[in-house]
Amino acid sequence: MLTIATGNKAVAAAVKEVRPDVIAAYPITPQTEIVEQIAEYVTSGELDSRYIPVESEHSAMAACIGASITGARTFTATSSHGLLYMHEMVNWAAGARLPIVMANVNRAIGPGWNVWAEHTDAFQERDTGWLQVYVSTVQEAYDTTLMAFRIAEHEDVILPVMVNLDGFLLSHSMQSLDTLNAGDFVPPLHLPHAIDVLNPAGYGTLTGPDEHFRFRWEIEKSMRRSRKVIAETERDFAERFGRSYGVAEEYRYEDADVVVIAMGTLGKEAEVAVDLLRNEGVNAGSLRIRWLRPFPDFDLSGREVVVIDRDYSFGFGGVIAQSLMARQRVDLYSVIAGLGGQEVTYDDIAGFVRDRRPGTELWFGVNGDV
Amino acid sequence: MTEIPKEEFILKCTSACAGCPSTLILRYVLKAAGSDTVLVVPACCTSVIQGIYPNTAVNVPLYNVAFAAAAACASGMSEAFQKAGKKTNVIVYAGDGGTVDIGIQALSGAFERETDFLYICYDNEAYGNTGMQRSGSTPIGARTTTTPGGKVHAKKDLDAIVAAHNPSYLATACAAYPQDLFKKVQKALTLRGSKFIHVLAPCPPGWRFSSEMTVEMGKLAVRSGLWILYESEFGKVTINGPSKAAMIKPVPIEDYLSVQGRFKGIDRKAIDALKSQAEQRAKHLQKEAEGIC
Amino acid sequence: MYEIRIHSRGGQGGVTAARLLALAAFRDGKYATACPFYGAERRGAPVVSYVRIDDRPIRVYSQIRNPDLVVVLDPSVMEVVDVLHGLKRGGKVLMNGTTTEKLHGVPAFAVDLTGIALREKLVIAGSPILNTPVLGALAKMGIISVDSAKKAIQEMFSDERNVRAAEAAFQELVI
Numbered sequence: 043m044l045t046i047a048t049g050n051k052a053v054a055a056a057v058k059e060v061r062p063d064v065i066a067a068y069p070i071t072p073q074t075e076i077v078e079q080i081a082e083y084v085t086s087g088e089l090d091s092r093y094i095p096v097e098s099e100h101s102a103m104a105a106c107i108g109a110s111i112t113g114a115r116t117f118t119a120t121s122s123h124g125l126l127y128m129h130e131m132v133n134w135a136a137g138a139r140l141p142i143v144m145a146n147v148n149r150a151i152g153p154g155w156n157v158w159a160e161h162t163d164a165f166q167e168r169d170t171g172w173l174q175v176y177v178s179t180v181q182e183a184y185d186t187t188l189m190a191f192r193i194a195e196h197e198d199v200i201l202p203v204m205v206n207l208d209g210f211l212l213s214h215s216m217q218s219l220d221t222l223n224a225g226d227f228v229p230p231l232h233l234p235h236a237i238d239v240l241n242p243a244g245y246g247t248l249t250g251p252d253e254h255f256r257f258r259w260e261i262e263k264s265m266r267r268s269r270k271v272i273a274e275t276e277r278d279f280a281e282r283f284g285r286s287y288g289v290a291e292e293y294r295y296e297d298a299d300v301v302v303i304a305m306g307t308l309g310k311e312a313e314v315a316v317d318l319l320r321n322e323g324v325n326a327g328s329l330r331i332r333w334l335r336p337f338p339d340f341d342l343s344g345r346e347v348v349v350i351d352r353d354y355s356f357g358f359g360g361v362i363a364q365s366l367m368a369r370q371r372v373d374l375y376s377v378i379a380g381l382g383g384q385e386v387t388y389d390d391i392a393g394f395v396r397d398r399r400p401g402t403e404l405w406f407g408v409n410g411d412v
Numbered sequence: 413m414t415e416i417p418k419e420e421f422i423l424k425c426t427s428a429c430a431g432c433p434s435t436l437i438l439r440y441v442l443k444a445a446g447s448d449t450v451l452v453v454p455a456c457c458t459s460v461i462q463g464i465y466p467n468t469a470v471n472v473p474l475y476n477v478a479f480a481a482a483a484a485c486a487s488g489m490s491e492a493f494q495k496a497g498k499k500t501n502v503i504v505y506a507g508d509g510g511t512v513d514i515g516i517q518a519l520s521g522a523f524e525r526e527t528d529f530l531y532i533c534y535d536n537e538a539y540g541n542t543g544m545q546r547s548g549s550t551p552i553g554a555r556t557t558t559t560p561g562g563k564v565h566a567k568k569d570l571d572a573i574v575a576a577h578n579p580s581y582l583a584t585a586c587a588a589y590p591q592d593l594f595k596k597v598q599k600a601l602t603l604r605g606s607k608f609i610h611v612l613a614p615c616p617p618g619w620r621f622s623s624e625m626t627v628e629m630g631k632l633a634v635r636s637g638l639w640i641l642y643e644s645e646f647g648k649v650t651i652n653g654p655s656k657a658a659m660i661k662p663v664p665i666e667d668y669l670s671v672q673g674r675f676k677g678i679d680r681k682a683i684d685a686l687k688s689q690a691e692q693r694a695k696h697l698q699k700e701a702e703g704i705c
Numbered sequence: 706m707y708e709i710r711i712h713s714r715g716g717q718g719g720v721t722a723a724r725l726l727a728l729a730a731f732r733d734g735k736y737a738t739a740c741p742f743y744g745a746e747r748r749g750a751p752v753v754s755y756v757r758i759d760d761r762p763i764r765v766y767s768q769i770r771n772p773d774l775v776v777v778l779d780p781s782v783m784e785v786v787d788v789l790h791g792l793k794r795g796g797k798v799l800m801n802g803t804t805t806e807k808l809h810g811v812p813a814f815a816v817d818l819t820g821i822a823l824r825e826k827l828v829i830a831g832s833p834i835l836n837t838p839v840l841g842a843l844a845k846m847g848i849i850s851v852d853s854a855k856k857a858i859q860e861m862f863s864d865e866r867n868v869r870a871a872e873a874a875f876q877e878l879v880i
Binding site: 427429430617620621622623673 | 750830831
């Protein structure tokens with residue numbers, strides 16, 4: 043059904059379509075609309091989920107874990123400090139091999155209090171074993187949330203998935219949305235190790251130095267298998283519903299000499315910069331990375347790359363820039379822009395490309411050399 | 413008549429909503445506490461009310477801290493001041509969310525350790541700062557954005573929880589009775605150990621009433637008996653005047669509920685639950701005040 | 706691409722006005738986005754919302770710097786906000802009010818949205834509802850079709866007074 047909706051409402055609508063059994067969530071700006079919309083769906087009877095208005099984010103993830111291990115489909119949503127507050131349990135969820143789906147509305151971390159878009163929050167969870175994907179349009183938020191459940195619950199994966207959307211820029215922006223009858227696109231959940239009183243087992247028991255690493259390897263194996271599952275899920279989605287996204291969205295990329303790499307809404311606005319640059323005779327292209335975990339590999343050889351990180355790892359560098367450099371030899375200009383919702387326009391992005399100095403790092407808005 | 417100092421500690425650049433009870437409360441809290449005071453403020457309306465960088469509307473040091481951490485942060489601060497021989501007042505100024513839900517662990521720990529500080533919870537009965545979602549302090553029957561059909565669970569009895577920690581001082585107050593609040597803050601700050609003041613903060617946008625009605629709403633809450641003004645000093649309970657009067661001749665609870673949009677459509681069952689809760693608390697407090705308990 | 710910036714105060718429905726406008730444009734078969742700029746949200750503070758309308762998918766998320774149209778729902782914000790900032794040459798202004806006196810040298814239109822809201826008794830918590838009548842004014846200016854304006858209002862609100870207020874604004878606005 044064709045309508046218009048905000049990113050938050052799109053996520054809530056997708057959640058309604060997959061009908062989780064249990065939803066436990068705690069409000070935090072700018073995620074609140076997701077939680078409120080779900081509360082309305084449940085109150086009106088449109089969504090037959092058990093909704094738990096927990097008292098904190100740590101409890102939200104703990105409640106999802108408790109529900110998920112019974113074999114129930116679960117969902118939660120958070121942002122920034124909420125995500126960080128549940129950090130311990132986020133780790134737990136992946137280690138416990140639970141296909142929880144969580145929407146994270148990317149927001150900066152304080153102090154000072156800042157409610158605007160930044161990716162550092164979700165990047166703090168990049169080592170946890172969660173799959174992570176970043177969306178840039180309302181439609182993509184809806185579609186990807188649907189796909190997230192199927193990927194998480196796939197027998198070759200059984201790992202939680204985090205769907206990220208930029209705070210305010212996407213969460214609160216209204217764009218067109220085509221909601222779907224997912225049908226059997228997301229099949230019923232079958233959790234192999236669900237609690238079964240007829241087959242009692244201990245869960246997460248004391249595990250010594252000679253065994254623990256084996257469990258960690260199992261997580262990594264599933265993470266590697268998930269690449270195929272992601273590709274297959276997106277292919278099936280494209281066949282059924284006519285839209286496809288991929289691990290990264292390419293725009294005028296094939297013959298591009300210089301490529302702009304960014305995530306989220308900046309990755310989408312970069313396309314406008316690319317058009318501007320092309321008009322000036324610059325062979326520019328863009329690559330909007332969607333899946334952060336598992337981290338995709340592209341062949342950037344022979345191209346100049348401008349990476350925009352809406353995040354930072356202090357004492358190290360922009361996470362995307364550093365991740366790319368760790369995987370391959372690449373001539374890279376690292377731009378740190380958009381922190382705390384800093385305004386970055388397509389003109390600014392075109393400027394980064396025009397003024398690029400490969401091998402250096404620019405902190406946008408800070409005057410002078412850094 | 414209490415002599416209220418003229419000095420203002422809340423300056424002109426607040427970002428408060430029109431009719432904000434919390435700003436009114438904080439004005440009197442700071443008048444009572446004076447300049448040798450640090451406020452510890454978790455995520456709550458005051459995070460915004462205090463003003464936006466580079467301004468601050470509060471003329472005492474104000475330390476902002478994460479949502480769950482206020483009482484723990486205050487603990488550390490109090491210990492440090494004491495070690496340095498300073499008598500600076502450490503006052504947590506928190507909303508109900510950061511007290512009764514996500515903040516309760518830190519609160520409980522700080523009180524169990526008899527931390528020398530004053531904890532003030534201004535209670536607008538929902539998560540105001542993020543747009544009025546329900547909190548544990550939301551009363552039964554109240555509509556919030558996460559309880560669109562009215563909350564089905566009762567308001568958590570925060571006072572009983574705090575009382576169970578045997579604080580030096582525990583009191584309730586209300587934005588509509590600033591003199592009473594002023595005296596209670598002054599009294600609390602003369603005592604050592606953990607002190608707690610729970611202040612009702614009628615919130616115009618949250619409770620859905622017109623912004624000039626804040627004080628009137630606070631008075632109705634007390635006169636209907638739904639909010640009882642009392643204090644407990646080392647366990648010795650005294651019920652304050654306006655509530656004593658309300659216990660003899662209360663205003664009907666419906667008069668309080670009917671002027672707030674958040675209670676629109678509240679059903680009989682919920683009204684009765686509110687009534688009986690209020691009656692039970694009144695009975696219990698009366699017994700405590702008389703020394704029977 | 707047509708860019709509209711809406712100025713109001715928190716609690717007046719400026720954000721909803723943007724969403725209604727985007728919805729109406731969408732019903733006209735256009736691509737449309739609506740995004741508020743949130744400062745510290747609270748009742749009474751100046752709020753800005755952005756709406757973009759285009760025949761092609763819109764890929765811009767940054768704030769509108771050069772609007773084609775500025776809508777001022779609460780003229781009192783003009784005391785603290787430069788509502789004309791960046792207005793395109795030839796760009797227009799639509800004001801809630803009875804006079805365009807305050808706007809020098811700019812094609813400005815005024816319609817008394819507050820008066821219309823009060824007449825239709827479209828008031829919530831003491832505030833007149835401006836976001837539905839303004840849609841009628843925008844339809845008169847040709848930004849959206851009358852039919853889509855009506856559809857958008859009916860999709861978001863069940864009270865028929867909203868449609869009547871929009872119709873009144875359509876009638877009263879003199880282009």
